[in-house]
Amino acid sequence: MMQLITPELYDEFSSELKEMYGLRHRVFKERLDWDVQTEEELETDAYDGLRPVYLLLKGSDWRIRGCVRLLPTTGPTMLRDTFPMLLGETAAPASARIWESSRFALDLPASTPKAGGLAQATYELFAGMIEFGLSNELTRIVTVTDTRMERILRLATWPLARIGHPKAVGNTEAVAGFLEVSHASLMRIRWRGRLNGPVLWQPVLGLPAYA
Template sequence: MHVIAIRNPQGASEARILDAMHRLRARIFQGRLAWNVHCIDGREFDEFDGLSPTYIIALSGSETVVGCARLLPALGTTMLNAVFPELIRERHLPAHRAMIESSRFCVDTSTEEGKGQALHEATLSMFAGIIEWSIHNGYSEIATATDVRFERILGRAGWPMERLGDPVMINETRSVAGVLPADCASFQRLRPPSYTSDFIASCKQAA
C-alpha cells in the first residue's frame, strides 16, 4: 500500500483521487454503515471538506483508493467541538498546536490486496500514514471521534486511545472521543511490511 497526502489537489490526477475518495466515503458511510450523511451523485461531502483539510489516502498497487481520512488542526474548527461536544468530558476539545483532528476515516476491507492478517493491510497503512504525516508536520497527538468497536480495533492494533469522555449513544452507535499518540514507536509498531509513503519522517529513516 502507498499512502499519500492531498490538501489542495494539483492537476487532474490528484483531482481524480479525491473524487474516488468521496465515492469511497459514500459507499462506506451511507451504503455499508447507513449513516445519515450528505451524498451527491454517489459522493459524500460535509461542511468540513470546505475548510481546506489534508486528506490521507491509501492507494493499492493498481492506484485504487482503498482508505482515507481527513485531518484538520485542532485549534481550528473541528467536528468534536462543532458536532460531537457531548463526547468530551469538558464539552470542549483540549486543543493545542501539536494536536490534529482526524475524521471521516474509512477503509475498503473488501479489496483482496492486503487480506490475510488480523487487520487488513489498508487499515494498518492508514494508521501508519496518519502518524507519519503528523510527525512530519509537527503534530504529536491525534484527536478523533469513533465508536467503541473501532476503539477496540485500535487497541488490538497496538495504538490504544486515551478517552476524552465516556461513551455516548449517537444515532444508535455507542460513540467515544479520544486522543492517539503520533510518535515513532507507534509508527514502527503499526506499519505493515509493504507500506510506502510520500512523507519523510525521521523515524522511517531510522527503521
Template structure:
C-alpha cells in the same frame, strides 16, 4: 499499496482521487454502516471538507482504497463543533501540536491480506500514514470521534486510544472521542511490511522489507 498526502495546494491536482475518496466514503458510511450522512452522486461530503483539510489516501493500482481527513484541532473541528457531547465538560483542550482525524474509512473488500492482529493491511497502512504525516508536520497528538468497534481495532493494532469522555449514542452508533499519540513508537507498532508513503521524502527509506 502507497500512501499519499493531498494537502490543500494539491486538491485540484488530485481532484480525481478526491472524487474517488468521496464515493468510498458514501459507500462505507452511508451504505455499509448506515450513518446519517449526506450523500449525492458525487459521494459523501460535509462542511469540514470546505476547510481545506489534508487528506491521507491509500492507493492501490491507482485506486483509492483508504482515506482520512486531517484538520488542525485548534478549529473548527468535527469533534469540538459537531460532537461536543463526546468531550468531558463539552470542550477540547486543543493546542498547536494537536490534529483531528475524521472520516477514516477503508475498502476492506479489496484483496490485500491481513497484517498484525488479523487487521486489514489497508487499515494498518492508513494508521501508519496518519502518524507519519502528523509527525513530519509538527503534530504529536491526534484526536478523533469514532465508535466502540473502531476503538477496539485501534487497540488490536497496538495504538490504543485514550478516551476524552464517556461514550454516547449518535444516530445508530455508540460513539466515543479519544486521543492518540503521534510518535515513532506508535508508527513502528502499526506499520505493516512493505509500507510506502510519498510524504516521507524517500519512499525507499520508508519501505519495510517483507522478509
C-alpha cells in the same frame, strides 16, 4: 501507495478527491447507514470546505482503497463543533501540535493481505497518519470514532485514550479520544502490520513525507 493531498494540490488531484468522496459514500452511507450528507453517490460535509489534508491509500490497481481527513484543532473540528457531548467535562483541544482525524474509511477487496488480525491496509493508513504527525511535529491526534473502531485501534497496538464516556449517536456508539504520535507508536504499528519503511509519499515529488 499512500498519497498526501494538501490544499494546494486539490485541483491537480481533483479526480482522486472525487473517487475518495465516492468511497466515503459506499462506506458511511451504504455500509454503515450513518446520517451523512450525500449527493450523486458522493459523501461530503462542511469540514471538507475547511481545506483539510487528506491521506489516500491506493491499491495495486491504483484505485483508492482507503482515506482519512486531517484538520488542525486551532480551527473548527467535529469534536468541538458537532459532537461536544463526547467531551464530558474536558475542554476541546486547540493546539498546533494536535490535529483531528475524521472520515477514516477502507473499502477493500476480499483478497487483501492480513497481518496481526487486521487487513494490512489498516496498518498502512494508521502508519501514514503517524508519519504525517511526526513530519509536522504533532504530539497527538484527536478523533471521534465508534467503539468498533476503538477495538480495531487496540488490536493494532495504537490504543485510543478516551476523553469521555461513549454515547449513542444515531445508530452507533460514539467515543472521542487521543492517539499518540511518536516514533514508538509508529514502530509498534509497523511491527504489528509487517510494514517495511515509510508508507506516506508526497504525490508530486515522489519523496517520502517522513523517513
